[in-house]
Amino acid sequence: MNNSVLNSIKISNVFKLKMLLNGATIKEIEYLSNDAKEALVTITDGNYKCVAFCQPCNKTIADLVKQPLLAFETKGIEKIASSSLNFNRINSTLKYEICGQVMDFEKGIVSVGLILLELSAPLPGDINVGDTIRFICERIDLLN
Template identity: 40%
Template sequence: MKIEKINWISEIAQEAEVFLTDGEYKCMAFCQPCNYDVGMSISTALHSFMTKNIMLSYSENCLLKQIDSERFPHKCTAIVKNVSSSLVSVGKFVIELDSIIPAGVNDGDIIDFECARIDLW
C-alpha cells in the first residue's frame, strides 16, 4: 500500500485522513499519531473500528468503498485470511477486524462487513 495524500484534521494532535492505494483499490484511513509522508509504503495491517454486519458474501469480487465520500464509514467485501485473528484482505490491503468473524466462516471465504472507520496505526 502506498500513501497518496494526507489531509490534516489537526497537525497539533497529529490526526489525519490518510488516502491509501494498492494500485487497484483505494481507502481513506484515520491516523493518529500520523508520522507518515505522502509516497510512503505501508506494510502493516489496517484496523476496522466498530465493525458490524459481518456475513458471508454472495459476491466474488472484493470491494473497499466509503459509504459517504466525506466521512469515514466503509463497506467492504473481503477475503478471509485468518478467521482466528479476524484478518481479511481486499487486494493488497490487509485489515484486522475488531469483531469476531462468525462461526461457519472459513479461511478463504468472502465476507461483507461495514465499519465506522478504518484506522492506520
C-alpha cells in the first residue's frame, strides 16, 4: 500500500473516532426570539469555538452537539499549505472564514479540532482527504 492510501485510512479512522467522541458542546446560548425559538449558540471543543444559528433551539448549556454542523452557503473553497485550523468570524455578522481539515471528501465533511462541518457546496476535485482548506460560509447552522 502506498503512503497516500495509508494516510487516507488513518484519517478515515480518526474521522470515525471524532464522530464517536462527539466532543463539541454548547458553551453559551443567546436567544434572538423566544417565540420563534431562534438562537445563536456558541459551540466549543475546548480549543476551538464558533457561533451557530439554531432554530428551533431546544438546547441547554453543556449539551453535546449533534454533528456535523452545516456550513451554509459555502464558497471560495481552496486548498492551503498551512495546517493551521481556525474559525474567523467576519465582523459582527454570522459569516465565517474557516480553515479546516478534510475528513470525508464525498460528504464534504471538514474538521476544525473536534468540531465537524458539512459544506453546502461540493469540494473541488484537486482536494483530498487530509488536506487543509480555507472557505467562506454565510453562517453555521446547528441542526436538530
